[in-house]
Amino acid sequence: MNRIEHHPILTFPEKRTLTFYFDGKALSGKEGDTIASALHAAGVRVLGHHFKSHRPRGFYCAIGNCSSCLMVVNGVPNVRVCVEQLEEGMDVRSQNDKGVLP
Amino acid sequence: MRDVPLLIIGAGPAGLSAAYRAAEAGCDVLLLERAKKIGGQLVKQTHKFFGSEKQFASTRGIHIVDILAGRTKDLPGKVEILTDATVLGIYEDGVVTADIAGTIEKIRPQAVIVATGAYERTLAFPGNDLPGVYGAGAVQTLMNEYGIKPGDQVLMVGAGNIGLIVSYQLMQAGVKVKAVIDAADRIGGYLVHASKIRRAGVPILVRHTVEAALGDSEVEQAVIVEIDDEWQPIKETRQVLDVDVICVAVGLSPLADLLYQAGAKSFYISPLGGHVPLRDQNMMTTLENIYIAGDVAGIEEASSAMVEGELAGVAAAQKLGYETPDTDQLKESCLAELRQLRAGPTGGKIRTGLALAGVYS
Amino acid sequence: MSYDKFEQTGLAGPHEMSTCLPSEEQRKKGPYAVIECFEEIPCNPCVMSCTFDAILPFEDVNSLPLVDFDKCTGCAVCAGICPGLAIFIVDESKPGDFGTLRLPYEYWPLPEKGQTVMALSREGGDVEPVEVVAISNVKGARTPLVTLRLPKDKLQDIRGFRFLSEEEQAALKDDTEAEKTADIESLESPIVCRCEGVTLAEIRDLIAAGCHTVEEIKHLSRAGMGPCQGRTCRQIIMGELMRAGIGKTEDMPPGSFRPPGGTVTLGQLAEGGDSDA
Numbered sequence: 203m204n205r206i207e208h209h210p211i212l213t214f215p216e217k218r219t220l221t222f223y224f225d226g227k228a229l230s231g232k233e234g235d236t237i238a239s240a241l242h243a244a245g246v247r248v249l250g251h252h253f254k255s256h257r258p259r260g261f262y263c264a265i266g267n268c269s270s271c272l273m274v275v276n277g278v279p280n281v282r283v284c285v286e287q288l289e290e291g292m293d294v295r296s297q298n299d300k301g302v303l304p
Numbered sequence: 305m306r307d308v309p310l311l312i313i314g315a316g317p318a319g320l321s322a323a324y325r326a327a328e329a330g331c332d333v334l335l336l337e338r339a340k341k342i343g344g345q346l347v348k349q350t351h352k353f354f355g356s357e358k359q360f361a362s363t364r365g366i367h368i369v370d371i372l373a374g375r376t377k378d379l380p381g382k383v384e385i386l387t388d389a390t391v392l393g394i395y396e397d398g399v400v401t402a403d404i405a406g407t408i409e410k411i412r413p414q415a416v417i418v419a420t421g422a423y424e425r426t427l428a429f430p431g432n433d434l435p436g437v438y439g440a441g442a443v444q445t446l447m448n449e450y451g452i453k454p455g456d457q458v459l460m461v462g463a464g465n466i467g468l469i470v471s472y473q474l475m476q477a478g479v480k481v482k483a484v485i486d487a488a489d490r491i492g493g494y495l496v497h498a499s500k501i502r503r504a505g506v507p508i509l510v511r512h513t514v515e516a517a518l519g520d521s522e523v524e525q526a527v528i529v530e531i532d533d534e535w536q537p538i539k540e541t542r543q544v545l546d547v548d549v550i551c552v553a554v555g556l557s558p559l560a561d562l563l564y565q566a567g568a569k570s571f572y573i574s575p576l577g578g579h580v581p582l583r584d585q586n587m588m589t590t591l592e593n594i595y596i597a598g599d600v601a602g603i604e605e606a607s608s609a610m611v612e613g614e615l616a617g618v619a620a621a622q623k624l625g626y627e628t629p630d631t632d633q634l635k636e637s638c639l640a641e642l643r644q645l646r647a648g649p650t651g652g653k654i655r656t657g658l659a660l661a662g663v664y665s
Numbered sequence: 666m667s668y669d670k671f672e673q674t675g676l677a678g679p680h681e682m683s684t685c686l687p688s689e690e691q692r693k694k695g696p697y698a699v700i701e702c703f704e705e706i707p708c709n710p711c712v713m714s715c716t717f718d719a720i721l722p723f724e725d726v727n728s729l730p731l732v733d734f735d736k737c738t739g740c741a742v743c744a745g746i747c748p749g750l751a752i753f754i755v756d757e758s759k760p761g762d763f764g765t766l767r768l769p770y771e772y773w774p775l776p777e778k779g780q781t782v783m784a785l786s787r788e789g790g791d792v793e794p795v796e797v798v799a800i801s802n803v804k805g806a807r808t809p810l811v812t813l814r815l816p817k818d819k820l821q822d823i824r825g826f827r828f829l830s831e832e833e834q835a836a837l838k839d840d841t842e843a844e845k846t847a848d849i850e851s852l853e854s855p856i857v858c859r860c861e862g863v864t865l866a867e868i869r870d871l872i873a874a875g876c877h878t879v880e881e882i883k884h885l886s887r888a889g890m891g892p893c894q895g896r897t898c899r900q901i902i903m904g905e906l907m908r909a910g911i912g913k914t915e916d917m918p919p920g921s922f923r924p925p926g927g928t929v930t931l932g933q934l935a936e937g938g939d940s941d942a
């Protein structure tokens with residue numbers, strides 16, 4: 203598990219578990235997570251592939267600055283998943299192209 | 305269209321301090337923050353801050369936010385704080401547009417204080433786009449906001465304060481830090497931080513750089529190497545470390561996009577972190593009634609960001625006609641505090657930068 | 666190339682340390698603060714927090730902290746406050762080969778009193794297994810302080826500790842196997858102050874944490890603050906202080922006394938006694 207259980211200074215209260223789908227596979231995250239943090243906690247670091255170089259991509263800044271983390275969320279492409287709140291039942295897919303409008 | 309006397313952009317230590325002082329003088333304030341939480345960089349800082357008691361030294365960053373936010377209440381002027389509110393542009397006619405919880409709104413302020421902070425710089429090396437190469441801010445966000453370990457074994461690139469502090473925070477979260485490296489020939493951050501992480505057994509290698517991140521689809525290894533006086537790699541010193549995260553902490557640059565866009569005059573001043581908007585003693589830019597404060601005015605510390613915020617808040621309110629008998633004295637004491645904070649050897653860079661920017665000359 | 670200057674390693678060496686230690690004489694006097702802060706940075710909580718004025722006044726917020734060891738009592742307030750975690754409290758004043766080191770510790774979990782841990786050098790290298798003798802964890806912003814019992818000749822070399830692995834613990838246990846006797850340790854600690862229910866273990870903790878007078882122990886534990894005014898506990902506490910090597914019983918101030926010297930009821934007080942005047 204990648205979640206911090208004990209910390210000398212911070213406390214992370216137990217939160218409700220949310221189920222979402224990554225490329226069709228059911229994963230669980232926690233309420234309050236962003237899509238990126240939930241994926242990371244579930245061990246998913248590769249969020250997609252660059253449309254030109256086809257190299258794997260993950261997040262980089264985690265605060266919505268760099269656009270390294272674009273994914274297709276509920277059919278909408280180019281969502282910066284590092285600042286997008288996770289919701290129950292979300293359909294999250296790797297993005298490997300520039301994204302086509304739904 | 306919303307009409308407000310004073311609009312403040314960014315609710316970090318600078319913005320919150322500006323709001324407090326302006327409202328104290330009787331000026332109503334609208335404070336817009338892009339993130340879902342106020343506090344800026346502070347919400348990720350679990351360590352105790354330096355500075356003097358006036359800037360809450362020895363209080364943890366995460367607790368300073370509450371103090372700053374608490375001060376904005378019950379003042380002669382009203383402070384309205386909106387989160388999930390990103391300012392998109394400042395236009396010539398003085399109109400500001402913002403995305404407030406998904407709706408674009410127009411605001412017509414009489415004065416603006418830009419306190420948008422900074423963005424992280426990065427490094428170019430082969431494999432730097434592999435998942436697992438993360439900015440220091442991202443590592444902190446993941447760890448201290450979401451309670452998620454960024455990985456198991458980390459190489460920290462950068463031995464400035466951020467690299468040292470984030471290394472320490474990683475260890476507190478139970479993550480192993482394999483090494484901290486820095487291309488400079490000395491540790492850039494405070495040596496008390498350096499000593500602290502040495503005690504935990506983490507090596508700090510100066511004059512070292514990262515040559516590559518290796519891995520098929522994610523970071524699996526990092527190649528580091530010593531560099532010579534010409535900053536060229538000394539091949540025989542190459543080492544391969546098994547790590548799953550390479551954390552890049554090579555500095556910040558002012559996030560002044562809104563100001564460039566609006567036409568504020570700015571200069572590239574390396575000691576201040578990049579392009580910084582010019583400003584006068586009152587923190588006003590070359591644009592009438594547009595002020596700056598905090599890291600956007602030059603990368604420094606939360607302590608100075610707060611004082612600059614207070615100064616900008618007082619000055620902007622004064623310019624709009626909100627004055628108290630103490631106003632001038634308050635401005636003087638802010639300037640004196642800034643001078644104090646920047647007086648020592650570690651403030652040398654800032655002093656040089658500000659001199660180049662024409663402040664203090 | 667080797668890069669071994671302090672600003673390249675972050676490791677304080679003989680040169681740095683020569684600026685922050687007391688004289689032989691002063692070391693014998695009692696615990697003292699070792700402030701390993703050798704770079705001018707804008708920071709002053711240490712000097713602001715010391716109520717004994719034992720840190721020389723700063724010219725400005727960037728000044729270096731220097732301790733006046735004649736004034737420093739080793740109270741450790743500064744150590745809990747310093748954001749740089751740069752202050753250590755050393756006590757080598759007691760006779761014998763051992764002294765104590767209190768160090769700031771901000772990791773999870775905190776060790777337990779009596780636990781054996783591995784003492785670490787400034788570089789984080791293993792030195793030797795040592796005992797944790799006290800932990801003070803003041804809630805709030807302060808940094809918890811852990812007290813280690815160390816050989817006197819290592820007091821300036823050890824600056825951290827780590828937990829022992831299970832194997833290391835097992836290895837240590839084997840050594841002590843022979844010493845196992847009746848399980849006295851698991852019995853509850855004897856009561857020293859009956860009025861306030863203070864145990865011997867609590868008293869020993871306070872002494873290990875740096876309390877050196879009956880008065881200090883009284884204020885922190887309440888031992889001696891009960892209606893009997895310390896008649897049962899005072900001698901034991903003085904004995905414990907002596908056992909810990911803090912002077913002879915004869916020389917110890919007994920602590921303060923307040924009237925009434927016996928128990929009275931509020932009713933009695935309210936009625937008032939005969940006035941002499």
Ligand SMILES: Cc1cc2nc3c(=O)[nH]c(=O)nc-3n(C[C@H](O)[C@H](O)[C@H](O)COP(=O)(O)OP(=O)(O)OC[C@H]3O[C@@H](n4cnc5c(N)ncnc54)[C@H](O)[C@@H]3O)c2cc1C
Nearest residue numbers: 314316317318338344345391420421598599605606607609
């Ligand atoms: C790891 C680390 C450790 C540090 N340790 C210390 C320390 O010990 N002591 C110390 O004094 N300083 C420390 N600092 C520095 C300190 O955090 C910063 O100098 C300080 O936060 C700068 O304050 P600010 O208000 O200018 O910017 P920030 O804190 O960055 O706040 C800017 C805010 O503006 C918001 N914003 C940006 N753009 C927009 C927009 N378009 N619309 C709306 N909102 C926007 C951002 O979301 C952010 O909340 C540390 C920094 C880091 C990264």
Ligand code: SF4
Nearest residue numbers: 715737738740741743
């Ligand atoms: S240990 Fe106590 S007396 Fe000594 S310097 Fe620190 S605060 Fe002052």
Ligand code: SF4
Nearest residue numbers: 702708710711747749
């Ligand atoms: S509080 Fe700590 S880091 Fe700050 S000046 Fe004092 S000793 Fe140095």
Ligand code: FES
Nearest residue numbers: 262264268269284
């Ligand atoms: S990781 Fe930078 S925008 Fe999401």
